[in-house]
Amino acid sequence: MRSSHPLRARPIVIGVAEACLRCGVCCAVETHFCHVQFEEEFDERYTYVYHCLSTPDPASNQGIWLCTACHKCEEVCPYETSPLRFIEAAKAEAYKRGLAPRLLTGIIAQITSTGYLFPITPSTVRRRAELGLKPLTTEAAEELRQIALKTGLTEPRGEP
Amino acid sequence: MRRYAFFPGCFIQVRQPHLEALSRRILGELGVELVDVEGFTCCPEAVTLSVDKMSWRVMAARNLSLAEELGLDILTLCNGCLYTLRTVNQELKGDEELRGRVNDALSVIDREFRGLIRVRHFAEILIEDLERMKAHVERPLEGLRIACHTGCHILSPPEVMGFDDPYDPVILDELVEALGAEAVDYDLKTLCCGWTLSTYGSREASERLLASKLNSMRRGGATAIAVICPQCFHQFDVGQASAARRLGIEYRLPVFYYLELLALAMGFSLDEVGYRYHRVRSGEVEEALEVIG
Numbered sequence: 001m002r003s004s005h006p007l008r009a010r011p012i013v014i015g016v017a018e019a020c021l022r023c024g025v026c027c028a029v030e031t032h033f034c035h036v037q038f039e040e041e042f043d044e045r046y047t048y049v050y051h052c053l054s055t056p057d058p059a060s061n062q063g064i065w066l067c068t069a070c071h072k073c074e075e076v077c078p079y080e081t082s083p084l085r086f087i088e089a090a091k092a093e094a095y096k097r098g099l100a101p102r103l104l105t106g107i108i109a110q111i112t113s114t115g116y117l118f119p120i121t122p123s124t125v126r127r128r129a130e131l132g133l134k135p136l137t138t139e140a141a142e143e144l145r146q147i148a149l150k151t152g153l154t155e156p157r158g159e160p
Numbered sequence: 161m162r163r164y165a166f167f168p169g170c171f172i173q174v175r176q177p178h179l180e181a182l183s184r185r186i187l188g189e190l191g192v193e194l195v196d197v198e199g200f201t202c203c204p205e206a207v208t209l210s211v212d213k214m215s216w217r218v219m220a221a222r223n224l225s226l227a228e229e230l231g232l233d234i235l236t237l238c239n240g241c242l243y244t245l246r247t248v249n250q251e252l253k254g255d256e257e258l259r260g261r262v263n264d265a266l267s268v269i270d271r272e273f274r275g276l277i278r279v280r281h282f283a284e285i286l287i288e289d290l291e292r293m294k295a296h297v298e299r300p301l302e303g304l305r306i307a308c309h310t311g312c313h314i315l316s317p318p319e320v321m322g323f324d325d326p327y328d329p330v331i332l333d334e335l336v337e338a339l340g341a342e343a344v345d346y347d348l349k350t351l352c353c354g355w356t357l358s359t360y361g362s363r364e365a366s367e368r369l370l371a372s373k374l375n376s377m378r379r380g381g382a383t384a385i386a387v388i389c390p391q392c393f394h395q396f397d398v399g400q401a402s403a404a405r406r407l408g409i410e411y412r413l414p415v416f417y418y419l420e421l422l423a424l425a426m427g428f429s430l431d432e433v434g435y436r437y438h439r440v441r442s443g444e445v446e447e448a449l450e451v452i453g
């Protein structure tokens with residue numbers, strides 16, 4: 001069972017959603033605000049942070065994947081709330097339940113199979129050679145694969 | 161000669177190798193020896209691996225342990241790599257219980273995190289020895305007006321990253337001015353480049369963000385942009401080109417990775433710094449550089 005895996009223990013985010021007063025400051029401060037506000041559905045009254053914190057099942061909210069962990073929300077929140085911690089906990093839960101976007105699971109597979117976040121394309125190989133750079137090698141990925149087995153990162157997810 | 165374990169990061173290695181080639185050359189000329197480390201992998205990237213923080217820590221600790229074996233601090237070219245490696249390094253140095261769990265996982269590959277090194281960004285190395293860098297400036301970039309975008313992950317959280325004020329970053333401005341260029345002020349200076357919007361969100365939102373940011377830079381009088389992170393570089397280059405095409409607006413604000421600007425100030429030509437790989441170019445900037453000579 002994944003939940004009993006010794007490396008699975010993670011801090012419980014207590015009451016972030018409750019502590020947030022929906023004041024909107026983190027998304028509406030004029031020059032230091034959450035960039036996800038540029039998505040059309042959000043404005044000063046219905047903010048991205050409000051959206052993440054108020055969905056009944058946060059893990060199934062696809063909006064959580066727009067957070068880039070920039071920490072601005074927790075820096076500006078006057079009430080010391082951290083929406084980021086809440087969003088990261090929701091992402092972890094989503095991943096466990098098989099709700100993460102395919103793009104993300106694909107990137108994880110890419111990292112654990114090659115050691116790189118991005119695919120090494122023929123253009124990469126050609127350009128590196130032109131520039132006199134060493135070719136990229138993928139042997140080290142074997143160690144990442146072993147780590148992933150130990151931590152359970154690449155175990156099959158629960159739901160599709 | 162200062163020696164570092166060189167961590168270019170996979171974005172630069174795979175997608176922008178000209179920045180890797182240039183960094184090796186420029187930092188070498190500044191007396192920074194970059195040691196290649198066999199076995200470094202993706203840092204790994206924090207936004208992706210936030211779905212499993214323990215795996216994130218163990219994989220980062222593995223990279224850190226490789227540099228520890230050589231007794232070298234890590235030098236990176238990327239804000240994202242800095243964020244991952246510095247955060248994990250600090251967490252594990254300060255939490256014995258967590259370090260024990262991470263080392264238990266690392267034992268499957270016979271590695272151990274010991275907490276012996278530091279993780280540095282090239283911009284930190286340069287600002288700490290500004291006079292040494294200035295001594296290499298042969299062609300001050302007078303006439304270039306530059307909007308500096310420091311990027312999010314080198315700034316926050318400040319108690320971990322310790323680079324600059326996240327509300328009012330000025331270090332990149334200082335580095336730009338040390339090259340003889342003018343760093344302009346603009347109101348959306350701390351707005352993110354929008355990387356996750358272009359990856360997981362809507363293209364329209366990413367373009368709206370870029371349009372706001374680029375307009376703000378233009379209002380500030382900028383003719384070019386400076387960054388210290390490859391993902392920000394990509395957004396302001398490829399993202400700007402695509403936003404300009406779709407919105408029918410030409411911002412013509414070429415972005416330069418800081419080490420490209422430094423190379424220009426050291427006398428390199430636009431071609432030598434890899435300008436041909438940029439999507440956004442500007443006659444205004446090219447002329448300004450021609451005038452400088």
Ligand code: SF4
Pocket residue numbers: 033034035036049066067068069070071072073074083084087
């Ligand atoms: S950490 Fe996430 S939610 Fe907070 S401001 Fe940044 S992108 Fe928005």
Ligand code: SF4
Pocket residue numbers: 019020021022023024025026027049073076077078079080081082083
């Ligand atoms: S997280 Fe803080 S700043 Fe943001 S809406 Fe809630 S209380 Fe306000």
